[in-house]
Amino acid sequence: MTSIGGCLLDLSGVLHVGNTPLPGAHEALTRLRRLPLGLRFLTNTSRTPHAVLLTQLNRMGLEIAADELLTAPLATRSALKQRGLRPYLLIHPHLRPDFAGLPRHRPNAVVVGDAGPYFSYQRLNRALRLLMDGAPLLAIAQNRYFMAADGLNLDAGAFVAGLEYAAGVQAEVIGKPAPAMFHTACAQLGLPPDQVVMVGDDVEADVLGALEAGLQAVLVRTGKFREADLYRLATRAPCHADIISFVRELETGMR
Amino acid sequence: MTSIGGCLLDLSGVLHVGNTPLPGAHEALTRLRRLPLGLRFLTNTSRTPHAVLLTQLNRMGLEIAADELLTAPLATRSALKQRGLRPYLLIHPHLRPDFAGLPRHRPNAVVVGDAGPYFSYQRLNRALRLLMDGAPLLAIAQNRYFMAADGLNLDAGAFVAGLEYAAGVQAEVIGKPAPAMFHTACAQLGLPPDQVVMVGDDVEADVLGALEAGLQAVLVRTGKFREADLYRLATRAPCHADIISFVRELETGMR
Numbered sequence: 001m002t003s004i005g006g007c008l009l010d011l012s013g014v015l016h017v018g019n020t021p022l023p024g025a026h027e028a029l030t031r032l033r034r035l036p037l038g039l040r041f042l043t044n045t046s047r048t049p050h051a052v053l054l055t056q057l058n059r060m061g062l063e064i065a066a067d068e069l070l071t072a073p074l075a076t077r078s079a080l081k082q083r084g085l086r087p088y089l090l091i092h093p094h095l096r097p098d099f100a101g102l103p104r105h106r107p108n109a110v111v112v113g114d115a116g117p118y119f120s121y122q123r124l125n126r127a128l129r130l131l132m133d134g135a136p137l138l139a140i141a142q143n144r145y146f147m148a149a150d151g152l153n154l155d156a157g158a159f160v161a162g163l164e165y166a167a168g169v170q171a172e173v174i175g176k177p178a179p180a181m182f183h184t185a186c187a188q189l190g191l192p193p194d195q196v197v198m199v200g201d202d203v204e205a206d207v208l209g210a211l212e213a214g215l216q217a218v219l220v221r222t223g224k225f226r227e228a229d230l231y232r233l234a235t236r237a238p239c240h241a242d243i244i245s246f247v248r249e250l251e252t253g254m255r
Numbered sequence: 256m257t258s259i260g261g262c263l264l265d266l267s268g269v270l271h272v273g274n275t276p277l278p279g280a281h282e283a284l285t286r287l288r289r290l291p292l293g294l295r296f297l298t299n300t301s302r303t304p305h306a307v308l309l310t311q312l313n314r315m316g317l318e319i320a321a322d323e324l325l326t327a328p329l330a331t332r333s334a335l336k337q338r339g340l341r342p343y344l345l346i347h348p349h350l351r352p353d354f355a356g357l358p359r360h361r362p363n364a365v366v367v368g369d370a371g372p373y374f375s376y377q378r379l380n381r382a383l384r385l386l387m388d389g390a391p392l393l394a395i396a397q398n399r400y401f402m403a404a405d406g407l408n409l410d411a412g413a414f415v416a417g418l419e420y421a422a423g424v425q426a427e428v429i430g431k432p433a434p435a436m437f438h439t440a441c442a443q444l445g446l447p448p449d450q451v452v453m454v455g456d457d458v459e460a461d462v463l464g465a466l467e468a469g470l471q472a473v474l475v476r477t478g479k480f481r482e483a484d485l486y487r488l489a490t491r492a493p494c495h496a497d498i499i500s501f502v503r504e505l506e507t508g509m510r
Binding site: 116117118119120121122124125128129132144145150151152153154155157158159160161162163164165166167168 | 405
């Protein structure tokens with residue numbers, strides 16, 4: 001790992017699980033902030049708005065500034081604003097604050113997040129009709145499923161795939177593993193991608209996605225990590241026991 | 256067109272539209288029945304059960320015997336019975352009679368039809384969990400959408416694609432354009448596929464599907480036919496104005 005100027009960290013599974021910080025997370029953050037490094041935190045979470053997430057993290061003692069936290073929903077909001085799009089939002093009502101104030105009349109874009117039970121047939125049909133009229137399909141993320149109290153639940157990716165098939169279009173994915181979010185973070189740090197390292201517990205979304213986007217990457221054996229991930233990782237990126245173990249090695253390399 | 260021993264006809268758009276027979280449909284059927292031909296009628300309709308469809312057709316004066324009518328739902332039922340599968344049915348309640356009597360406890364297969372508003376998040380999650388446990392995914396059909404009174408509506412194919420993506424599996428498609436339904440019809444007629452001709456208004460499901468399955472095929476310019484279909488058809492199969500025009504040419508060829 002050479003000439004690292006920036007470090008991007010996934011949140012859930014790397015620094016905390018639920019409302020509990022992972023062992024070494026506080027210390028890792030403190031030590032990272034002492035290094036000559038730009039820091040950003042990247043998450044695909046699409047049921048919790050940015051402001052609420054920030055409060056939750058700070059309550060856990062993980063002190064993160066608002067502009068250090070990049071979420072897939074806010075990245076989607078930026079893309080909509082930049083392109084002057086009026087979204088039809090297939091999202092969970094909890095996430096509405098992240099899209100407040102955007103024009104919504106006569107929508108000309110479809111945004112899909114983890115809407116859960118709010119994926120009704122009627123709303124999906126509305127999305128289909130807009131897509132057939134030429135509206136672009138923006139996927140906040142394309143995760144397949146997640147574990148909930150009642151068992152596995154379909155995540156946004158399933159409905160993105162269904163709409164893609166029906167309308168014969170291809171979604172523009174905003175969240176990890178799509179390159180856009182990684183590149184936005186690098187641009188904010190003023191660094192070329194190859195001088196930035198992404199650290200995550202999701203071999204596909206965090207590690208392989210970052211490598212694909214030209215960044216360096218590190219997998220940690222916490223959160224959703226499974227031994228089988230090592231087969232997918234192969235020799236393409238290093239794997240660390242946890243975040244603190246990664247930080248120690250980074251410090252050694254930078255001495 | 257040589258040595259034709261059997262003829263398969265699509266229904267909606269070829270012999271009728273809604274509850275109205277198409278011009279020439281009655282005469283075409285009468286003349287077809289005078290030829291030395293086996294006849295079968297093939298439809299993907301997945302909201303109307305076999306018995307109701309038969310009644311509707313006969314009310315229009317299109318006299319068709321029960322064993323001449325092959326529907327994708329009944330083909331799905333046969334596949335389930337043959338393989339001893341207990342289905343979890345993601346179908347419209349109207350279609351339930353076609354699956355009556357099959358074992359349903361502890362389902363070990365997922366069947367997807369055009370369930371319309373009965374595609375709830377909860378039911379889709381139930382299907383996902385079964386697929387993740389290894390249950391096969393049977394798609395009655397994989398049509399993309401259909402036109403309804405309120406505009407375009409998502410058809411079964413969208414939800415099949417979503418479940419395929421989420422669970423990382425591939426559906427087994429039973430209806431047209433999958434080869435199974437064409438081959439079942441040929442087997443019933445005791446004919447090799449190349450001696451059977453399929454006539455339809457859907458260039459993909461009827462014509463290209465039949466050609467792929469080794470049958471001969473003819474496109475008619477009625478029903479959902481659009482000029483653009485001719486580009487997809489190219490020189491792979493002939494195109495006729497309507498069903499009666501096809502029958503006249505068939506008679507000439509068989510003289």
